[in-house]
Amino acid sequence: MGSGLLFLLMMAISGHVYGEVPVVIGVATSLTTLEGRDSLLAARLAVEEINQGGGVAVGKRRVRLKIEAVDLKDAQADVKVQDAVARLESFLATSRATAVVAGPFRSEVLLPAMDVIARRQIPMISTIAMTPAMESKIMRQPDTYRTIFRTGLNTRYLADGLIAAMRFLNQQYGFRRVFIISQDAAWARSTVSLMLKLYFKPTGWQILATRHYPYETDDFSAALAEAACQDAQVILSIFDTPHSGQLVVQWKARQSPGLLCGFISPMMGPGAWKRFNGRIGGVLNMIFELGNIPSQTVAPASRFYEAFNTRYHREIEAGHGPAPTYESIYLLAQAITATGSLDAKRIAAALEGADRMGAMGRLRFNIGHQVIFGTDPEEAAVACLIQWNERGQRVIVYPPSLAESEILLPPSPVP
Known part of the structure; x- marks a missing residue:
């Protein structure tokens, strides 16, 4: 009994008492989505690693972190914005969360949710919703929204990344003829509009056509035929719908000489090769944040990726959300300490x-x-462009600071 009391006393002095009330970090997002699920797992991984290292320092005490999660269900089209915001407010009222990561899935939910966060004066690091309007609200009223941050890619940086990739294709291969196929959604239209305004039109690219498709579309054959007839060199695609993977399958079946490049969410993760029966080789796809794919040149990216694989016995499938959520936990831990x-x-x-x-x-x-x-990963966070090869591997091909291979072009058509 005496030795047990001595042990507890020593643990109390060192600050590692397991009875210490933990610091709760909330993960509040749409947890049924791929991005939401993998982001929650990434947050749990970071918390486990930090706790294994002794937790965080709060004054002279060492305190463990703890994750509490809530499904905002805001990725579902039939869920009203006010209902998702109400779920967040209820969670904050009943949990002991010191901070929140991930945040609302949809941008139209994030913006009113910022007012809830501001009223409660709780730190939130958003990692999924992409609207640049978040930064605008913060810059207009910095004192009101001073506790709100974002580590994930926004639509402005997405457009910048895709523009940089198009510029690279132009410089390396002389491509100047683009056919655009995108989702009929505000974020996708906004991205296309920015690319047209900031790059394609000022630099003299031939914009052969722009086609927007509804969420449920799974047949893109008409647009692909039109692109082929017009000798498109690049087919720029921007989709986050579950059916958009069929665009790649149909492009592959046509053996189109046009390079399919952009963002198609079902192409992000390693499981896409099996899911689409290996019929996706050659497509170029944007991974929103490094770390959601390993890198031969950025060791922390590979360490996180392998740690996730070891902990959960599978690779990261989401190309957006997990890495910034993982990093958000570490940023909060460092700020607290x-x-x-x-x-x-x-x-x-x-x-x-x-x-x-x-x-x-x-x-x-x-x-x-x-x-x-x-x-340049030495100076900033980085998104990257990957290409699926015919061996079922995702290879980083852009930016040059991360590239592991040159881009493989589709075979020229047989006369």
């Missing part, structure tokens, strides 16, 4: 000055509390 406090304003101030080398590259926030993205 640096300030020795759970005070929201002090944590926010520490996050504003954060400078971390992680799975996504270098993490620093701009004035709008958005993590800065670029093409």
Whole structure:
């Protein structure tokens, strides 16, 4: 009995008492989506790693982290914005969350949710919703929204990344003829509009056509035939629908000389090869954040990817969300330890000055509390372009700082 009491006393002095009330981090997003599920698992992985290292320092105490999750269900089209926001508010009212990561899935939910977060003055690091309007609200009212940040890619950086990829194709291969096929959704139309305005039109590309398809579309043969008839060199595709993988299968079956490139969400993860029976070789696809795919040149990206694989016995399937959620937990832990406090304003101030080398590259926030993205992982977080090869492997081909192979072009048509 005496030795047991002595042990507890020693543990109390060292700050590692298991009875210590943990610091709760909320994961609030649409948990039935691929991005939501993998992001929750990434958050749990980060918490386990931090706790194995002794937790976080709050004053002179070492305290464990704990994850509590809530499904906002906001990815579902039939869920009203106000209902998803109400779920978040109820979660914050009943949980003991010190901070929230991941955040709403849909941008139209994120924006009103910011007001809930502002009223409660709780740190939130968003990782999935992509609207740049978040930064605009923060810059207009920095004191009101000072505890809100984002580590995930936004639509402006997505457009920048795709523009950089198009510029690379032009410089390397002389491509100038583009046929655009995209989802009929606000985020996809916005991305296309930005690319037309900022790159394709000013630089003299021939824009052969722009076709927008409804969410449920699974037959893209008419657009692919039109692109082939017009000798498209690049077929730019932008979709996050579950059926959009059929675009790749149909493109492959046509043996089109046009290079299919862009963002098609079913092509992101390693499971796509088996799911589409190996009929996707050659397609180029954007991975929104490094770390959702390993890298031969950025060690933290591969460490996170392999740790996820080891912990959950499968690879990361989502190309958006997991890596920034994982990094968000570490950023919060570092901010808590640096300030020795759970005070929201002090944590926010520490996050504003954060400078971390992680799975996504270098993490620093701009004035709008958005993590800065670029093409050099030593200077910024990085998105990357991968190409599926005929061996069922995803290979990073852009940016040059990460490239593991040259882009393989489709075979020229037989006369």
